[in-house]
Amino acid sequence: AQTVTQSQPEMSVQEAETVTLSCTYDTSENNYYLFWYKQPPSRQMILVIRQEAYKQQNATENRFSVNFQKAAKSFSLKISDSQLGDTAMYFCAFMRTSYDKVIFGPGTSLSVIP
Amino acid sequence: GAVVSQHPSWVICKSGTSVKIECRSLDFQATTMFWYRQFPKQSLMLMATSNEGSKATYEQGVEKDKFLINHASLTLSTLTVTSAHPEDSSFYICSARDRSMSEQFFGPGTRLTVL
Numbered sequence: 001a002q003t004v005t006q007s008q009p010e011m012s013v014q015e016a017e018t019v020t021l022s023c024t025y026d027t028s029e030n031n032y033y034l035f036w037y038k039q040p041p042s043r044q045m046i047l048v049i050r051q052e053a054y055k056q057q058n059a060t061e062n063r064f065s066v067n068f069q070k071a072a073k074s075f076s077l078k079i080s081d082s083q084l085g086d087t088a089m090y091f092c093a094f095m096r097t098s099y100d101k102v103i104f105g106p107g108t109s110l111s112v113i114p
Numbered sequence: 115g116a117v118v119s120q121h122p123s124w125v126i127c128k129s130g131t132s133v134k135i136e137c138r139s140l141d142f143q144a145t146t147m148f149w150y151r152q153f154p155k156q157s158l159m160l161m162a163t164s165n166e167g168s169k170a171t172y173e174q175g176v177e178k179d180k181f182l183i184n185h186a187s188l189t190l191s192t193l194t195v196t197s198a199h200p201e202d203s204s205f206y207i208c209s210a211r212d213r214s215m216s217e218q219f220f221g222p223g224t225r226l227t228v229l
Contacts, residue, residue: 033216043205045158045220047115052216091157095216101148102209102218104157 002027004094004105012111013082020067021077021108023092029053033095034068035102036077040088048090051075079110087112116142118210120221127198128229135193135224137208143188144210148218149181152205164191198228 003026013019025034036048051059051068058066063080079086092105117140127133137147146165150158164170164185172178180202182194191210195202205225209218 035217042222043152043207044222045207045209047217050217089155099146099213101160101163103160106157109155 002029002094002096002103004092004103006092006105006108008108009106010109010111012113013079015082015084015112015114017082018078018080019082019110021079021090021092021110023075023077023105025073025075025092025094025105027073027094027096029096032097034066034075035093035095036064036066036075037091037093037104038086038088039091039107040085045091049077082112084112084114086110116140116210116215116219118144118208118219118221120208120224122224123222124225124227126227126229129199130197132194132196133198133226135195135206135208135226137191137193137210137221139189139210139219142210142215142219143212144191145188145212146218147185147191147208147210149183149191149193150207150209152207152223154205158207161193195226198226200228202226203228 005024032053034051038046049061067076089107091107095102119138121136149161161176162170162172170183185191207223208221211218
């Protein structure tokens with residue numbers, strides 16, 4: 001069975017600084033999808049970034065980028081130039097195929113300090 | 115991105131009553147919808163997966179008779195919490211996607227409080 005682990009329950013970062021959130025997963029699949037979701041206080045789930053395992057290039061979306069290490073089964077999220085609006089829970093997630101369910105990690109609570 | 119709505123956003127009910135939560139895909143046809151439960155400061159726990167026109171597939175430990183899921187159309191799925199009790203109080207989130215999508219789109223959630 002697939003599992004997703006986030007070893008940092010809580011993190012904080014100064015505004016405008018850079019922070020990296022860790023995620024590891026376990027699977028025997030070769031092709032799959034990885035996601036980072038943001039859940040702000042409103043509790044609306046927002047997709048931050050997506051990575052397809054067959055793509056070697058790390059995904060980037062503006063201030064958000066990932067470091068995808070397939071062999072190590074690691075998928076970290078880097079947030080550059082942190083903003084107050086980045087304060088939220090961040091969930092790492094795994095999906096085996098586009099027809100499958102998504103498995104979420106336990107989450108990391110990120111606080112951006114002014 | 116695609117939009118998913120949930121109704122109601124907040125509901126309070128008495129113990130022993132049933133509550134229905136609706137999940138709608140507004141601008142796409144959702145062949146698959148998912149229902150999650152989330153306790154405070156915890157992750158999303160998948161309750162069940164529903165495919166349009168088929169019976170829902172429930173995750174281990176989720177009571178089928180208590181959490182009734184119907185996905186009768188490509189834009190609507192409902193979750194009915196039957197004979198609700200205080201321990202059913204939680205935040206319920208639905209998500210939806212169609213076959214061509216590699217991501218799912220989330221509704222804003224429904225906060226259920228059972229007195």
